[in-house]
Amino acid sequence: MTIPENMTILEAGTCYFLIGALLLLIVLVLCSLIRAVRGPSVADRIVAVNMINTMVTVIIAIMAVILQEGYLMDICLIYAMIGFLAVVVLTKVYTDSKSAGKDKEKGSEKRADGA
Numbered sequence: 001m002t003i004p005e006n007m008t009i010l011e012a013g014t015c016y017f018l019i020g021a022l023l024l025l026i027v028l029v030l031c032s033l034i035r036a037v038r039g040p041s042v043a044d045r046i047v048a049v050n051m052i053n054t055m056v057t058v059i060i061a062i063m064a065v066i067l068q069e070g071y072l073m074d075i076c077l078i079y080a081m082i083g084f085l086a087v088v089v090l091t092k093v094y095t096d097s098k099s100a101g102k103d104k105e106k107g108s109e110k111r112a113d114g115a
Helices: 009-038 042-067 071-114
Strands: none
Touching (some): 009 042, 042 071
């Protein structure tokens, strides 16, 4: 990569720093994706999905700064809201399924005691 003539050394250094941060975030997203697929429990998978959502939001924000495009910040905010709602829904489904399993166990214990 060459430095454009109208860019100062400080601006070029900032650009290189942001590109390095993007590369690091991409590696971390891949690591979180592996955790989401291989996670030993559902809770680990939900946390990994939340981490991926957060890192993708930061990636979009950094891209908005590098490309100097304001509309990417709007996309970033919308993605953050959708990601938050997805994690809330996944957590609700997970907690409901755990409580339903406990209710089934209690029901079978009552039948065994009453019979």
